[in-house]
Amino acid sequence: MPLIRIFLFFLFLGSSFLKAEPWHLVQFGKSQYVPLEDFCRFYHFSTPDYYPSQPIHLSNGINSLDFLPNTSFVYIDGVKHWLSFPIVERLGQIWISRTDLCCLFEPLLRPGMIPTDRLYRGVVIDPGHGGSDKGAVSRKGTEKNYALDTARRLAALLKARGIPVVMTRNKDVFVSLDERIRMASHYPDYIFVSIHYNQAYGGGHGLETYALSPRGSPSTNSRRLYLTDYSPSPGNRTDSLNILLAHDIHSQIIRLHPYDSDMDRGLKRARFKVLRENSLPSVLVEGGFLSNSIESSLVDHESYRQKLAEAIARGILTFFNQVNPQKKKALQKSFASDGSEL
Structure with a gap:
């Protein structure tokens, strides 16, 4: 060579x-x-x-x-x-x-060196699936309902800190991916956080967070490059902000399991449509495997979904503090499981 x-x-x-x-x-x-x-x-x-x-x-x-x-x-x-x-x-x-x-x-x-031309001030929260699309299924519930419940909890936490929130759905209805992206496009100074729960046949364990694959690079789960992977997409315009947001959120959610290092499945890359076609800094969070009996028993409980929402909120606040340094004083408070300030 x-x-x-x-x-x-x-x-x-x-x-x-x-x-x-x-x-x-x-x-x-x-x-x-x-x-x-x-x-x-x-x-x-x-x-x-x-x-x-x-x-x-x-x-x-x-x-x-x-x-x-x-x-x-x-x-x-x-x-x-x-x-x-x-x-x-x-x-x-x-x-x-x-x-x-x-x-x-x-x-x-x-x-601090990431170039940005706007002050990010709000969050588009995207509960995955809905309506006829159940998503992953556990013995006691469905991804669509757990994602919506977690999203509502996240919205309440952010609103309590004065952060504007938009939900792509706030009830059990089907919303197309195109409609979710269209809704997000009306809020150019917001970020986009999509909430999901995972499923795998033959195994699966842990937490994952996804950011958009950079142009010309493969998705983590395929490791293969396709011709379309070299095409520019709206989401790649915010590559630096995408990965920073994903890192800030993922570093918080893995702390929910400090004694199980395998719960950190890593921050991955993908070309999901809500990431690829979205002009906002965007991430997708997988809060655990409903196909795993141990994890699904956690997700079944409201207390766990509350803790996950709090962790995501802490990551969002960290991100805002990094890209909006002038807002640090307003956003520096964190969350505890009992709702008190840390």
Whole structure:
């Protein structure tokens, strides 16, 4: 494979917010990579000693990264993220894809550098399914009802903090995906949070949060690239905000299960229509598997759905504080399970 070393001035992938900096860009197959050494220098991580096929821990005093080269996920500040492309060992070095550099690491390591032209002030809450579409089913209930109940609880929490809320449905009715997107388009200074519960045959355990796949990268659950994956979509205009919102929410919901690390199935990428065609910063939350008897017994209880709503609300407030620093004083209060302020 020919080695191409190019000095970049970080305008690739539209990421002009990355300051001019010499980077070494290398092509492996159809993907482009930068060396870990450059990454560490830019984000002020100490460059680790290189031992082939050994786990790597990075820390700069503010953020931490943990990963195993040649795998497809990384822990960022203890939160599991699935990569668009694996971190690889090649030519005696470790390499990070420029897609993940621009659409994952940069927004999370430097959220204050995300360019935005508006003040985000409200939330479109999207309870999944509804009406004839039951979604996942447990022994005692259905996804459509649990998602609506969780959404109502989330709405109440946010309204209590003065945050405007719009529900794509507030009763048991079917709402098409196109209609959900159309409704969201009327609120350009809102974010979009879709709430679901999961189902899998033959197993399934844990919490997942989804953000839109960056252009030209595969979805986590398929790992295959299709021609349509290279097409631009409205949702990719807010790639940085999407992943920051997803990280802030996912880092809160996994805290509901501090003694079960397997509950963190990770922050994943997908091209769900409500993410792909949505012009708002958007995420989709999967609050547990109704096909899992242990998890469904939790979701069946109102107290668990309340805790999940509180965790999502904390993530939303964290996001608003990061992208709207002038509103920090108004949004700094958090939530406790008994409704009191923390």
